[in-house]
Amino acid sequence: MRKILFFIxxxxxxxxxxxxxxxxxxxxxxxxxxxxxxxxxxxxxxxKVCNCNLxxxxxxxxxxxxxxxxxxxxxxxADILLGLDKSSAGIARKTNLFMKHGLDTSKLSLPVKWxxxxxxPYDYGYFAFVYDTNRDKKIPHSFEELLKMPKSFKIIIQxxxxxxxxxxxxxxxxxxxxxxxxxxxxxxxxxxLTVTKGWSEAYGLFLKGEANMVLSYTTSPAYHIIAxxxxxxxxxxxxxxxxxxxxxxxxxxxxxxxKLAKQFxxxxxxETFANIIPTxxxxxxxxxxxxxxxxxxxxxxxxxxxxxxxxxxxxKNRKKYINEWLxxxx
Amino acid sequence: MLSNSxxxxxxxxxxxxxxxxxxxxxxxxxxxxxxxxxxxxNFSSVLITSRVQGLIKFTLFQAxxxxxLSVFIGTLLAWSLAHQNSFRGRDFLIALLSSSLVLPTLIxxxxxxxILGNNGWINRSLLYLFNFSFENSIYGLGGILVAHVYLxxxxxxxSLLHIFESIPKERYKLAKSxxxxxxxxxxxxxxxxxxxxxxxxxxxxxxxxxxxxxxxLTLGGSPSYNTLEVAIYEAVRLDFDIPLALxxxxxxxxxxxxxxxxxxxxxxxxxxxxxxxxxxxxxxPKKLQFFQLIVISIFTILFILPLISIFVDGFGxxxxxILSDKLFLKSLITSLVIATFSSIFTVVFALLISDARxxxxxxxxxxxxxxxxxINILISxxxxxxxxxxxxxxxxxxxxxxxxxxxxxxxxxxxAILCANILMSLPFALSIIYPTMxxxxxxxxxxxxxxxxxxxxxxxxxxxxYLKSSVAYVFALSFCLSLGDLGVVALFGSNEIxxxxxxxxxxxxxYQTKDSAGVALILLVLTLSVFIFLPKVFKNVANR
Numbered sequence: 001m002r003k004i005l006f007f008i009x010x011x012x013x014x015x016x017x018x019x020x021x022x023x024x025x026x027x028x029x030x031x032x033x034x035x036x037x038x039x040x041x042x043x044x045x046x047x048k049v050c051n052c053n054l055x056x057x058x059x060x061x062x063x064x065x066x067x068x069x070x071x072x073x074x075x076x077x078a079d080i081l082l083g084l085d086k087s088s089a090g091i092a093r094k095t096n097l098f099m100k101h102g103l104d105t106s107k108l109s110l111p112v113k114w115x116x117x118x119x120x121p122y123d124y125g126y127f128a129f130v131y132d133t134n135r136d137k138k139i140p141h142s143f144e145e146l147l148k149m150p151k152s153f154k155i156i157i158q159x160x161x162x163x164x165x166x167x168x169x170x171x172x173x174x175x176x177x178x179x180x181x182x183x184x185x186x187x188x189x190x191x192x193l194t195v196t197k198g199w200s201e202a203y204g205l206f207l208k209g210e211a212n213m214v215l216s217y218t219t220s221p222a223y224h225i226i227a228x229x230x231x232x233x234x235x236x237x238x239x240x241x242x243x244x245x246x247x248x249x250x251x252x253x254x255x256x257x258x259k260l261a262k263q264f265x266x267x268x269x270x271e272t273f274a275n276i277i278p279t280x281x282x283x284x285x286x287x288x289x290x291x292x293x294x295x296x297x298x299x300x301x302x303x304x305x306x307x308x309x310x311x312x313x314x315x316k317n318r319k320k321y322i323n324e325w326l327x328x329x330x
Numbered sequence: 331m332l333s334n335s336x337x338x339x340x341x342x343x344x345x346x347x348x349x350x351x352x353x354x355x356x357x358x359x360x361x362x363x364x365x366x367x368x369x370x371x372n373f374s375s376v377l378i379t380s381r382v383q384g385l386i387k388f389t390l391f392q393a394x395x396x397x398x399l400s401v402f403i404g405t406l407l408a409w410s411l412a413h414q415n416s417f418r419g420r421d422f423l424i425a426l427l428s429s430s431l432v433l434p435t436l437i438x439x440x441x442x443x444x445i446l447g448n449n450g451w452i453n454r455s456l457l458y459l460f461n462f463s464f465e466n467s468i469y470g471l472g473g474i475l476v477a478h479v480y481l482x483x484x485x486x487x488x489s490l491l492h493i494f495e496s497i498p499k500e501r502y503k504l505a506k507s508x509x510x511x512x513x514x515x516x517x518x519x520x521x522x523x524x525x526x527x528x529x530x531x532x533x534x535x536x537x538x539x540x541x542x543x544x545x546x547l548t549l550g551g552s553p554s555y556n557t558l559e560v561a562i563y564e565a566v567r568l569d570f571d572i573p574l575a576l577x578x579x580x581x582x583x584x585x586x587x588x589x590x591x592x593x594x595x596x597x598x599x600x601x602x603x604x605x606x607x608x609x610x611x612x613x614x615p616k617k618l619q620f621f622q623l624i625v626i627s628i629f630t631i632l633f634i635l636p637l638i639s640i641f642v643d644g645f646g647x648x649x650x651x652i653l654s655d656k657l658f659l660k661s662l663i664t665s666l667v668i669a670t671f672s673s674i675f676t677v678v679f680a681l682l683i684s685d686a687r688x689x690x691x692x693x694x695x696x697x698x699x700x701x702x703x704x705i706n707i708l709i710s711x712x713x714x715x716x717x718x719x720x721x722x723x724x725x726x727x728x729x730x731x732x733x734x735x736x737x738x739x740x741x742x743x744x745x746a747i748l749c750a751n752i753l754m755s756l757p758f759a760l761s762i763i764y765p766t767m768x769x770x771x772x773x774x775x776x777x778x779x780x781x782x783x784x785x786x787x788x789x790x791x792x793x794x795x796y797l798k799s800s801v802a803y804v805f806a807l808s809f810c811l812s813l814g815d816l817g818v819v820a821l822f823g824s825n826e827i828x829x830x831x832x833x834x835x836x837x838x839x840x841y842q843t844k845d846s847a848g849v850a851l852i853l854l855v856l857t858l859s860v861f862i863f864l865p866k867v868f869k870n871v872a873n874r
Contacts, residue, residue: 031839035657063567070570071367071726072733091568154448159553161564189552193448194469197547197560200838204440205548207843209449223841282841319569326381330554 023053024260026249027065027078030058031281038280045272052260062164066092074254079261082122082249085164086308087171089119089248090315098250099258101265108269109288111244111306119248122268125283126242126303127168128235129155129213130220136212142239143176147187154193154211156202160322163198164245165215170325171314172243175307181321185328192329218242218300219282225296226279234301241305247283339689339696341785346686347705349679350712356749357715360727361576361583367730368573382561386581389557392471392546393539396478400539401532403479404486407629409520410622411487412494413614417623423630424491425861426637427484428803432810432857433640434831435481435544436838437850441636442477443468443549444643451639473549478542482535484633489531489762492800493524496766512618526768530761533593537586537717537757558582562720572726579723586718590711640847640854647848658833658849665813665830668744672751673809677801679752680759683713684767692771713760716753724750743827751815755808762800762807770796802868809864810857 033039033056043054059065062083069076084092092098100117108114110124131139140146146155158166174181193211196202206214213236224230249268251261267273274285278294411420430438445451446468453463468476497520505515543559550556558578565575613619652658689695690706711718719727728749732742774792778784783792814831830853837846 030836034836034840035655036840036842061567067567067570068729071729075733159547159560161560161568192552194548194551195553197544198839200835201436201544201548203841204838204843204846205443205447208440208443208447210443210447220841227841322568326553329552 021052022257022260023055024050024079024257024264025055025057025077026080026082026264027057027059027069028081028083029062029065030060032056032083033058036280038276041276041280042273045276046264046267049267050260050263052257054264063088063091066095069097069252070095076252076254078252079255079257080249080251080264082247084119084248084250085167086119086121086244086246086248086311087164087167087314089116089250090311090318092250093118093311094315097252097254099253099255101251101262103262103266103269105269108286110246110286112246112308116248116311119250120265120268121246121248121286122273123277123281123283123285124244124246126218126244126306127165127172127215128218128220128238128242128301128303130206130216130233130235131213132209132232133234134232135209139213139236141237143173143184143188146191147184149191151190153191154213155191156193156205156211156214157195158199158202158215159195159197160325163196165199165202165217166195168243168245169215170321171309172307174321175243175309176240182324182328185325189329195329217245217283218303219278219284219297222278222294222296222300223282225299226294231299237301237303239304241307242303244306244308245283246308342685343689344686346682346684347709349682350686350709353712353715353753354708357712357719359731360719360724361579363730363734364572364576364579364723364727368576382558382578384554385556385558385561388555389540389546390585392474392478392555393536396475396482396539397532397536399475399479400482400535401486401528403483403629404531405490405524405528406625407483407487408490408494409516410625411491414619414622414626415495417626422862423626424488425858426634427488428807428861429637429810429854429857430633431481431485432807432814433853434814434834434850435542436548436835437640437853438481438636439477439545439548440643440850441640442473442480444639445635446473446476451635469549469551471550471555473551474546474555477545477549478539480633480636481545482538483629485758486531486535487629488803490524490527492762492803493527493765494520497523512615526765527761529593530765533589534714534717534757534761536589537714540585541582541717541720543721559720559722562722566722566726575723575726579720582720583718586714587711590714591707593710637854640850643847644851644854647845647851649848652845652848652852657828661828661830661833662852664827668747668751668829669809669812672748672755672812673805675748675752676755676759676808677805680713680756680763680804681767681797681801683709683756684760684764687764688768688771691768692775695771695775710760713756715756716750717757721750724753740827747827747829751808751812754815755804755811758807758811759804762804763797766796766800767793798868799865802865805868806860806864810860813856813860814853 028039031037039056043056046054057078059068062081062085065081066084066088069078069081072078081092081098098118101120102117103120105114105117105120108121110121114121140149157169160166160170173184177184194205196205199216202214203216203220205211206216216235218235221231221233221235224233249265251258251265255261269287271287271289271291274287274289275291277283277285278297284293284297411424414420443450447453448463448468450468457463467473501519502515505519510518541557541559543557546555546557547560553560558581562575562578565571565578614622687706687709690702690709696702716724725746728742728746732739732746770793778788778792815829830849834846834849834853837843837849
């Protein structure tokens with residue numbers, strides 16, 4: 001007991017030591033705040049210019065963070081929610097908890113035009129199937145070709161109910177096949193080795209050599225190139241185009257530091273922020289920088305087209321899409 | 331009458347009952363805050379869909395099969411080990427048996443996949459030797475069963491071994507002199523001895539399989555092999571439909587209650603307590619010996635291979651980088667501190683609860699009435715709360731409670747982690763400690779009453795000698811369970827507290843698979859050392 005009390009005292013003095021400046025609190029998912037994630041560098045860079053303290057509070061997923069804010073209600077300490085995927089932004093919009101940011105978004109350089117004035121993107125990427133060139137030479141280049149692969153060609157995907165990439169694939173196939181998506185899933189299901197709860201399990205299984213391809217991002221090979229000096233992981237280029245993941249942040253209406261929060265959102269469109277993102281969050285920054293992307297990103301394949309489904313349509317049909325998927329692949 | 335006898339045993343009844351009452355209050359509080367949060371009108375309108383019904387059916391089916399297999403294999407292994415008590419490396423093997431249960435489930439799943447997966451060791455060797463391999467053999471119902479049996483059969487074997495070893499050797503001598511066949515010896519001597527534990531172990535295993543999450547999701551292969559937890563996850567995270575989540579949680583609660591009800595009425599006549607540690611001077615017949623050794627070797631290989639794969643995978647990690655990461659050290663220390671406290675609490679709680687409960691199961695202590703049986707069920711239910719409440723609901727409940735009663739978040743997080751860890755270990759602790767305590771009471775009550783031996787003296791002279799090995803095991807088990815637990819707090823976040831498994835998942839979630847394998851190896855080594863050294867420490871202290 002004494003040890004715990006000691007720890008509590010230690011922590012509380014640490015927290016109290018920095019209360020003279022205003023503190024901006026950002027709720028986000030936990031791989032953003034890991035010591036190798038973007039948060040430490042972002043904190044350092046932003047605190048240099050804002051005369052404030054920046055504090056990240058993390059949960060295991062971005063959608064969990066939204067639910068946390070909802071459960072906290074009026075008591076929430078969050079000023080900003082950072083990390084929702086665009087595909088989940090509609091859920092957040094419905095809660096009516098977020099305000100218009102009113103920022104000039106003309107400097108954004110995204111593959112699609114950005115018009116949302118509540119949620120502001122801070123990085124983006126494309127969903128894609130990653131494969132190992134040491135293992136497979138012949139890989140599919142479209143969803144149709146994927147069906148024609150031999151029976152033993154297996155993919156690992158994630159559950160759209162618990163994982164962002166999982167939802168991404170669901171929407172990707174919906175966008176490509178429309179009303180025939182259910183049929184496509186039925187045909188695809190013999191190729192699905194397993195459906196995992198999250199990205200980590202799926203990617204881990206793939207690295208163990210359990211399947212030929214895993215659903216991940218076009219930027220995944222960049223990690224292997226830059227951090228591990230391995231060039232054998234590549235993504236399969238699908239000619240239908242690739243569904244996009246655009247990660248966004250938004251300011252809470254209840255925030256007491258709205259001006260500071262706006263300054264932070266503006267900061268996420270800065271070159272400083274853009275230079276941190278590629279090798280910490282392994283995705284593309286939303287603005288072009290003088291420095292350009294790190295070496296290794298140039299060898300990645302860039303999809304010809306970013307597919308996205310309109311927010312409103314998505315929100316109306318989310319449940320329907322998921323049920324269609326569940327019925328098709330059981 | 332009833333109140334008289336309760337008064338007579340008040341010292342044994344009150345502390346344990348109080349703890350049980352507090353645990354039940356906590357469970358009630360969690361459900362009540364969720365209920366308040368979900369609104370009354372909504373509650374009746376939520377329907378349980380046919381999909382959820384399908385989930386429940388499948389979950390019951392897989393849990394039933396898993397339990398059956400685990401208990402069968404566990405008994406076979408424990409029986410073989412009990413009769414082969416002198417081979418080399420036996421202590422180490424027994425320590426290994428417990429370790430799979432307490433490691434983070436995902437590590438174990440990955441270990442199993444490294445051996446039995448598509449690209450696993452077995453398939454790769456078959457491919458190399460015979461140019462043949464099994465396709466997708468591990469994904470699906472088979473994989474779920476293999477993983478559940480892997481985790482639970484070893485637990486069953488480990489706990490039953492205790493019971494086998496405490497069968498008085500005189501009985502074996504009697505069996506020998508009556509020329510019993512192996513089957514008759516098992517049916518007449520061994521089975522009656524393990525029956526009581528078999529019941530409590532089976533119900534614990536059933537509940538574990540019923541609530542299992544990571545295994546079913548990773549190895550199940552498709553969403554039709556899912557669990558109630560996924561439905562709850564979907565309801566909370568995706569739809570924010572707390573009434574539905576609450577309803578689903580209530581289903582799990584009722585199934586748990588039903589099982590506890592089934593397994594809580596223990597009636598045993600004879601007490602099996604080791605009276606002497608004499609070795610049996612003769613050996614088993616040659617054929618039998620051969621069979622037992624085969625059983626031991628097969629299961630040893632099966633149990634050890636996934637653990638070896640964790641070792642092999644872990645060696646590729648950059649340990650200098652891991653050990654110099656401040657976050658790693660912080661997580662390690664936090665995990666060790668939490669594990670120490672929660673295991674101490676678990677042992678104390680389990681002893682007190684078992685002490686209170688046995689009064690209601692022994693007719694001459696408290697006369698059997700409807701009320702006393704009801705209290706008995708309540709007490710035994712209070713030890714199984716963790717299995718009765720889905721972990722997401724537990725996390726949600728703690729979070730809502732922390733919103734209601736303002737206190738520093740750190741305090742809440744610590745309290746919640748500690749509490750969840752104790753709740754998690756209690757079902758195991760009770761299923762190990764309770765049967766022994768009841769047997770001790772049945773055997774020594776009359777003697778100690780007549781000698782007026784009570785209070786601390788009774789504990790010291792009468793209970794402790796029989797309990798010490800169980801207590802050491804429970805202590806090690808709950809220590810490692812907390813060490814390997816991701817913690818309910820991760821669900822709704824807490825920056826201040828980071829545990830070792832949390833750190834591991836972080837690494838896994840950011841491509842650093844190699845280093846996460848390294849952390850898994852560190853966890854495995856920690857767990858094994860606790861299981862090997864802790865019982866030795868206890869033995870030495872007790873002998874002094």
